[in-house]
Amino acid sequence: MRRLKLDRFTGVVSAGKEARVYRAIGRDGKEYAVKIYLTATAEFRKSIQKYLLGDPRFQRIDTSSTKKLFMAWARKEYRNLLKMSSVGVRVPKPYLVYQNIVVMEFIGRQGYRAPLLHEIYNELDSEELYSIYEIMVEEYKKIYCCAGLVHADYSEYNIMYLDGEIYIIDVAQAVSTSHPNYLDFLKHDIGNIYRFFTKQAKLKIQNLENLMKEIIGCKIVCPKK
Ligand SMILES: Nc1ncnc2c1ncn2[C@@H]1O[C@H](COP(=O)(O)OP(=O)(O)OP(=O)(O)O)[C@@H](O)[C@H]1O
Ligand SMILES: [Mg+2]
Missing domain, CATH: 1.10.510.10 (Transferase(Phosphotransferase) domain 1)
Known part of the structure; x- marks a missing residue:
């Protein structure tokens, strides 16, 4: 939490199969979306094969532990968000990646x-x-x-x-x-x-x-x- 510069979590926005998305308030008072990868479903493992190992940017990832896979996956999401925003694609602004967590702009209003x-x-x-x-x-x-x-x-x-x-x-x-x-x-x-x-x-x-x-x-x- 301290590292993420987040003050408090205000609720779960979505609980999906692999990841949860939370709304959080930063120390700056702004709202953020915090996506945390938590569950390695069979589908997630398939996605690793299909979308991570085939991508030359991520070929050298250590796949020996689930934790490392989550970290690689979160990093991939963050890098994709960065790359897309750098050419003006309308994605939530990426703020930070830390282990299995991606922090980005919260898309919504009044909570x-x-x-x-x-x-x-x-x-x-x-x-x-x-x-x-x-x-x-x-x-x-x-x-x-x-x-x-x-x-x-x-x-x-x-x-x-x-x-x-x-x-x-x-x-x-x-x-x-x-x-x-x-x-x-x-x-x-x-x-x-x-x-x-x-x-x-x-x-x-x-x-x-x-x-x-x-x-x-x-x-x-x-x-x-
Ligand atoms: N930046 C954001 N701001 C506000 N809400 C968000 C944001 N990112 C994601 N969400 C909400 O969380 C949900 C799940 O996010 P996302 O689609 O990135 O994850 P997912 O892994 O596909 O989850 P699922 O298995 O539910 O499809 C979205 O449908 C949306 O409602
Ligand atoms: Mg989705």
Whole structure:
């Protein structure tokens, strides 16, 4: 706690299969989201194989202990957040990684987290949904073309929505484009965007092949490093 410069935890925001997310107040009085990896499910072990060891940035990780795997996974999430924010992707600002804990900006208001896209899309009109579609495509281009990463779990479950703005979360599994399977993950992500906006949000958008071409075509000006 002292190391994290956090004053107090105010509650659990989410208790997932592998990680818990807490809201905490820092010594500076600001609110933070604190994600702690705790449970090594069979799925987590699969993810380690699929998204960590294949990523050249993390090939030399010691996999002998569960604790070390959590630490590597938390570090990967933090580094992905840093890399994405450095090219202007709308992710929570990363503040710190310590062992199995990632501290980042809290996305919400008055103590409550913002809703996920899948929780509120049916309250939005098609104009708002179309604007979210365009933003999600542009953000994906920044991730792929500017940060050199693919998210690998890009869906309405990992997008938060606050005041007409989106925030992309849950980036631990994102891999660099030098991962041997990055293209499969990329296609899966783009397929998710297409499925959600055509089937759930019921929008008329370009076909999947053109959407794929648009994203892979990388017509975007990236910020200078
Ligand atoms: N920065 C944040 N600010 C506010 N809430 C957050 C933040 N990050 C995550 N959350 C909340 O915690 C939930 C779980 O976070 P995340 O998607 O990163 O973890 P996960 O490992 O996928 O968990 P799960 O197994 O529940 O999907 C999110 O759906 C969201 O409600
Ligand atoms: Mg998630």
